[in-house]
Amino acid sequence: MNETMKTLLNRRSTRAYKPEQIKEAELSNILEGGKFAPSAINEQPWHFTVVQNKQLLNKINEACKAELIKSGHQVLADQAKKEDFSVFYNSPTLIIVSGNEKTITPQIDCALALGNMFLAAESIGIGSCWIHAIAGVLNSEDGAELRKELNIPQGHMVYCSGSFGYKAMEPEAPERKENTVSIIR
Amino acid sequence: MNETMKTLLNRRSTRAYKPEQIKEAELSNILEGGKFAPSAINEQPWHFTVVQNKQLLNKINEACKAELIKSGHQVLADQAKKEDFSVFYNSPTLIIVSGNEKTITPQIDCALALGNMFLAAESIGIGSCWIHAIAGVLNSEDGAELRKELNIPQGHMVYCSGSFGYKAMEPEAPERKENTVSIIR
Numbered sequence A, B: 001m002n003e004t005m006k007t008l009l010n011r012r013s014t015r016a017y018k019p020e021q022i023k024e025a026e027l028s029n030i031l032e033g034g035k036f037a038p039s040a041i042n043e044q045p046w047h048f049t050v051v052q053n054k055q056l057l058n059k060i061n062e063a064c065k066a067e068l069i070k071s072g073h074q075v076l077a078d079q080a081k082k083e084d085f086s087v088f089y090n091s092p093t094l095i096i097v098s099g100n101e102k103t104i105t106p107q108i109d110c111a112l113a114l115g116n117m118f119l120a121a122e123s124i125g126i127g128s129c130w131i132h133a134i135a136g137v138l139n140s141e142d143g144a145e146l147r148k149e150l151n152i153p154q155g156h157m158v159y160c161s162g163s164f165g166y167k168a169m170e171p172e173a174p175e176r177k178e179n180t181v182s183i184i185r
Helices: A003-010 A024-035 A054-070 A074-081 A106-123 A133-139 A141-149 B003-010 B024-035 B054-070 B074-081 B106-123 B133-139 B141-149
Strands: A046-051 A093-100 A126-130 A156-166 A181-184 B046-051 B093-100 B126-130 B156-166 B181-184
Touching: A003 A106, A003 B003, A003 B024, A003 B106, A024 A046, A024 A093, A024 A106, A024 B003, A046 A054, A046 A106, A054 A074, A054 A133, A054 A141, A093 A106, A093 A133, A106 A126, A106 A156, A106 B003, A106 B106, A133 A141, A133 A156, B003 B106, B024 B046, B024 B093, B024 B106, B046 B054, B046 B106, B054 B074, B054 B133, B054 B141, B093 B106, B093 B133, B106 B126, B106 B156, B133 B141, B133 B156
Parallel strands: A046 B181, A181 B046
Antiparallel strands: A046 A093, A093 A156, A126 A156, B046 B093, B093 B156, B126 B156
């Protein structure tokens, strides 16, 4: 099996991180992977907002917790009420991917860019996880101020975000579902 | 630069293919990459429909051409009217990715699976391209019969598709846009 296949098969969602920050060169490597994702008619509609500032990370977490508590979803609300709950698993780096809303397929392009960043990270031993809650919060009215503070580009919607950091766990791949392929020859 | 990074940076959209079919083992490799994509709460909501049958590939192409001509978009319509026009660049293999509509983020999960398949293909020297038009046709009323013939699972929407085959061109990466990153430390 070649190295790329190993990366594709070994990359799992990391939900526990060491507190040390990743190195500059490692971050560059991850971002470079993201920039080379394919995009519809090569629009590259994305912007990557990297947050490593602890105060700001904390603010993002608090905003997400508030939304989860407001959501009325009991399980999520109970989780969010816990003092030490972190929506991005206390990762030292968060990458928020926003895209120009006026392009053809910004949601898909941004997802592929984040997917590439996950693989670039895995290839150098760095863990990552897709963080679902943040996009919703930043696109909401409640998140307007935070969005401003993050300097998300005008005309952009936040499509996805991911946590990055050294792994404090080595997750195994859950079983793959069966019968997900049919071949017509 | 490690092998995975090379794959991420070198993988480009291939828009011309050799007519020979890819090998069984190569197809398995590609599908395996797709199956290991991340998905929201591990739902793996995807189904991969591989089409290598020439008659069926032709039918899909004709259906797409008809839709493009109907679209009223002059440039696309003119292109579709050409006898030798192929919406998937005459690739010998087409992979259609459908997803269970009742899952959390089927569109994103399916996009990531197709992105993984592109990278798995590139890692063994096989070209690929995202084919935009097919999903729309297969989800439309006009595409209902074809969808049935393809045996797309019940309750699934077609989210994306990609062409795969040996490259008859070696595309270079277009320039990456500048100022797509901001870092808050």
